[in-house]
Amino acid sequence: MKQILRLSLLFLLLNSCGTSKPTEKQVGIVNDKTSIDTQSKSSDFIIAFGSCNRQNLPQPLWEPIIENNPDVFIWGGDNVYADTEDMEKLENDYKIQKSNAGYQKLLASTEVIATWDDHDYGQNDGGTNWEFKKESQQKFLDFLEVPVNDPRREREGVYHSKLYTTPQGSVKVIVLDTRYFRSDLTMSEVPGKRYEPDFTGTILGEKQWKWLEKELKDSRANFNILVSSIQILAAEHGFETWGNFPLEVEKLEGVIQSSGAQNVVILTGDRHISEFSRKNVEGLKYELVDFTSSGLTHTYTGFTGEPNQFRTGEVVSDLSFGLLFIDFGNKSIRMQMRGKENVLQQEHVEKYK
Numbered sequence: 001m002k003q004i005l006r007l008s009l010l011f012l013l014l015n016s017c018g019t020s021k022p023t024e025k026q027v028g029i030v031n032d033k034t035s036i037d038t039q040s041k042s043s044d045f046i047i048a049f050g051s052c053n054r055q056n057l058p059q060p061l062w063e064p065i066i067e068n069n070p071d072v073f074i075w076g077g078d079n080v081y082a083d084t085e086d087m088e089k090l091e092n093d094y095k096i097q098k099s100n101a102g103y104q105k106l107l108a109s110t111e112v113i114a115t116w117d118d119h120d121y122g123q124n125d126g127g128t129n130w131e132f133k134k135e136s137q138q139k140f141l142d143f144l145e146v147p148v149n150d151p152r153r154e155r156e157g158v159y160h161s162k163l164y165t166t167p168q169g170s171v172k173v174i175v176l177d178t179r180y181f182r183s184d185l186t187m188s189e190v191p192g193k194r195y196e197p198d199f200t201g202t203i204l205g206e207k208q209w210k211w212l213e214k215e216l217k218d219s220r221a222n223f224n225i226l227v228s229s230i231q232i233l234a235a236e237h238g239f240e241t242w243g244n245f246p247l248e249v250e251k252l253e254g255v256i257q258s259s260g261a262q263n264v265v266i267l268t269g270d271r272h273i274s275e276f277s278r279k280n281v282e283g284l285k286y287e288l289v290d291f292t293s294s295g296l297t298h299t300y301t302g303f304t305g306e307p308n309q310f311r312t313g314e315v316v317s318d319l320s321f322g323l324l325f326i327d328f329g330n331k332s333i334r335m336q337m338r339g340k341e342n343v344l345q346q347e348h349v350e351k352y353k
Helices: 002-019 033-041 062-067 087-098 101-109 133-143 205-218 246-259
Strands: 045-050 072-075 111-114 160-165 170-175 223-227 264-268 274-279 288-292 311-316 321-327 332-338 344-351
Touching: 045 170, 062 101, 072 170, 087 101, 087 133, 111 170, 170 205, 205 246, 264 321, 274 344, 288 344, 311 344
Parallel strands: 045 072, 072 111, 170 223, 223 264, 264 288
Antiparallel strands: 045 321, 160 170, 274 288, 274 311, 321 332, 332 344
């Protein structure tokens, strides 16, 4: 009987696909469980990630995330929206998020690591001068249940790394902190543009830069995943981006190139839209991809367009999470944006040498 029902549903689906054209936002198709399992089994390591998550809003994406069987989930920042000097409120916001039934299910099945962005840091667009950053850091680490003897408990900033080893190869995840040390932003007087470039400031700060250089130089991983809460390659939009500090972008590209680290991929959030950016960096044997995934509970639904010279594909402005299906044998990553009910919104496959 179940087989008959499956065949009937397939017949209806084929007929509907032949007579209707998907809207622009319906870029992909709904994958059934079989195709999800097939994709998972054909991948050696799976990363899921997402950002911009209001703890008091419905959170419909945890189940689809879990369906893809990720080996790790990475918070990309704005994991809760607190924007407060009140550490008791911040702690309560984290408790609200942690009590979410879907998120609890993810925690029971998948390892979770994270960085933060401004709203969980505590101040909108906040940087190094946020006076409660030390207290906020401890609440963030409490949320992640980081042990009391972990270096992050004593070190300034939430940056850290973790190596994942499989029989087929290894992946190093390097999580950056783009808040704790970031210089003040330069306000713009241009209508529709929030900030202007600063050629003297820093995003990572001296200590974090030295740490990152060593992490990349010492890495022997087949793939290196660099997590930044704000976009790195997209710079023209005038909001928060590494592009507000152009020399920091140049420095990062130089560090990646000179380190010899294999196959660096950038994951970002913050923007309430999702997109792929791709750049040919001098000295790299592969294209540098910045995969932006945002947001988990709310998005820029009024998005009508903005420049990004490095964009490949289209902008997705629906609820979205990101997936990386890593294949060590083929030296490739299948990158996907997915939404409610596991709808495939957009896909990009990057082949490495």
